[in-house]
Amino acid sequence: MDNSKTLILACATVIEEILPLMPSDMKYEVLDFGLHVNPNQLRHILQETIDGANSRFDTIILGYGLCSQAIIGIKASCCTLVIPRVDDCIAIFLGSSKSYQNQLKTEPGTYYLTKGWIEVGDSPFAQYEKIAAKQGKERADRIMRLMLKNYTRLALINTGRYGMDHYREYARKTAQQFGLRYEEIMGSTTLIQKMVAGNWDNDFIIIPVGETVQYSHFYPDLHK
Amino acid sequence: MSDEKYQAISKAVTEGEDIQTGELVKAALDASLPPLEILQKGVVDGITKAGELWKANQYFLPDVILSADAFKVGMEVLDPELKNTQTGPSRGKYIIGVVEGDMHDLGKSLVVALLTSAGFEVVDLGIDVPMDKFVEAVKTHQPTIVGLGAYMTTTMLIMKDIIKELSNQGLRNNVKVMVGGVPTSQEFSDEVGADAWGRDALDAMQKALTLVGG
Numbered sequence: 001m002d003n004s005k006t007l008i009l010a011c012a013t014v015i016e017e018i019l020p021l022m023p024s025d026m027k028y029e030v031l032d033f034g035l036h037v038n039p040n041q042l043r044h045i046l047q048e049t050i051d052g053a054n055s056r057f058d059t060i061i062l063g064y065g066l067c068s069q070a071i072i073g074i075k076a077s078c079c080t081l082v083i084p085r086v087d088d089c090i091a092i093f094l095g096s097s098k099s100y101q102n103q104l105k106t107e108p109g110t111y112y113l114t115k116g117w118i119e120v121g122d123s124p125f126a127q128y129e130k131i132a133a134k135q136g137k138e139r140a141d142r143i144m145r146l147m148l149k150n151y152t153r154l155a156l157i158n159t160g161r162y163g164m165d166h167y168r169e170y171a172r173k174t175a176q177q178f179g180l181r182y183e184e185i186m187g188s189t190t191l192i193q194k195m196v197a198g199n200w201d202n203d204f205i206i207i208p209v210g211e212t213v214q215y216s217h218f219y220p221d222l223h224k
Numbered sequence: 225m226s227d228e229k230y231q232a233i234s235k236a237v238t239e240g241e242d243i244q245t246g247e248l249v250k251a252a253l254d255a256s257l258p259p260l261e262i263l264q265k266g267v268v269d270g271i272t273k274a275g276e277l278w279k280a281n282q283y284f285l286p287d288v289i290l291s292a293d294a295f296k297v298g299m300e301v302l303d304p305e306l307k308n309t310q311t312g313p314s315r316g317k318y319i320i321g322v323v324e325g326d327m328h329d330l331g332k333s334l335v336v337a338l339l340t341s342a343g344f345e346v347v348d349l350g351i352d353v354p355m356d357k358f359v360e361a362v363k364t365h366q367p368t369i370v371g372l373g374a375y376m377t378t379t380m381l382i383m384k385d386i387i388k389e390l391s392n393q394g395l396r397n398n399v400k401v402m403v404g405g406v407p408t409s410q411e412f413s414d415e416v417g418a419d420a421w422g423r424d425a426l427d428a429m430q431k432a433l434t435l436v437g438g
Contacts (some may be wrong), residue, residue, distance in 0.1 A: 037285065039406070039407070065377075066377040066407070067377075068376075068377060068406055068407045069377065069407045069408075069409060069412075072409075087376070087377040087378045088377070100378070101378065104325055104378055105325065108325045108326065108327050108352060109327045124286075127286065131286055139240070139290065142242070142290065142293070143286045143289055143290060146289050146290070146292075146293055146330075147286075147289060149329070150327035150328075150329065150351060151327070215411070215412060215415075218377075219381055221381065222381065222384065222415055222416075
């Protein structure tokens with residue numbers, strides 16, 4: 001893999017975890033985290049960014065998963081696309097799709113936070129103060145109550161790459177404020193290390209030039 | 225006079241005012257306005273407008289959540305009256321639930337409300353519903369349609385297993401299956417062998433009506 005001909009295109013929360021492990025001669029572009037709530041818009045912007053960049057690179061590595069199917073339909077007309085075979089960024093932070101599935105089975109009603117998510121500030125917890133200021137505390141409280149109705153746990157993922165004190169304090173305080181149980185779970189940089197080293201095993205999907213990303217790339221079982 | 229009352233209800237729902245919506249619906253019932261009109265011109269109109277604002281990017285998720293909540297409160301007040309009102313023959317039984325491992329209930333609540341307003345007799349199995357429970361419910365209730373919701377890509381594939389299990393148990397030919405939820409699509413619906421896909425709550429209601437030939 002020629003690092004100078006490789007581009008990493010990642011979501012703002014994921015790039016936080018990639019940057020410390022990325023070779024210095026590799027280029028990267030970051031897209032807004034807020035796009036994840038609107039898969040159609042995310043797909044559109046991803047495609048636009050790939051179209052604008054792909055003639056300058058051999059490979060574009062996406063710091064995205066299926067992301068509510070936002071990734072479905074994406075293609076690159078001049079380069080190869082490499083995508084981690086995961087549902088969303090939580091699996092990237094946890095190091096594998098399997099770890100994510102285990103967490104989901106253990107406690108489906110979990111809200112996950114990472115350094116990136118906290119810093120970007122685009123979570124219901126971060127929006128609470130803004131809504132309270134604009135629409136009053138009563139409405140803000142109602143929104144949170146309705147949004148978190150089925151959530152029981154707030155899990156902070158520690159990928160071990162940076163000092164956690166500040167984020168731990170924030171997550172702990174937030175959990176307490178909104179009646180969730182706080183837990184810190186160990187993440188892993190396994191997937192990201194493989195991603196930036198070009199070690200694209202079965203945890204990655206490699207899309208040849210001109211081919212379109214499909215749901216079955218992520219879940220081959222669909223056709224069985 | 226009555227139009228003003230309906231508009232006020234609609235506005236309260238759109239603006240997500242739960243208490244006000246409940247009071248206005250009750251006042252409209254006390255004034256002997258027809259429950260079906262309160263439903264259609266008031267609460268459903270209000271939630272439809274909220275949906276339009278969401279699509280136009282003028283409403284954000286918190287706004288929609290409050291509207292849905294106000295809608296739910298309005299429906300709770302209205303529901304007993306609707307059941308007492310002869311609104312024509314039932315459109316049939318509709319079983320609905322969110323698949324196992326998925327705790328999202330906002331989308332489903334909207335679909336339930338709209339299906340009810342369209343005349344379906346809805347049996348709501350709730351969220352995080354195991355496959356066996358869907359199968360059992362189909363056996364017990366013998367619905368016309370069963371609706372499966374999944375709001376995460378990690379849970380949506382279970383819908384394929386449920387549809388397969390309905391076939392294995394010889395139930396598939398007697399029931400229509402609909403799927404829906406943010407990550408689903410028409411292609412996905414076709415792949416898993418569903419009869420129809422609901423793009424959103426309103427679309428789900430319209431597709432359900434089409435399935436029963438209404």
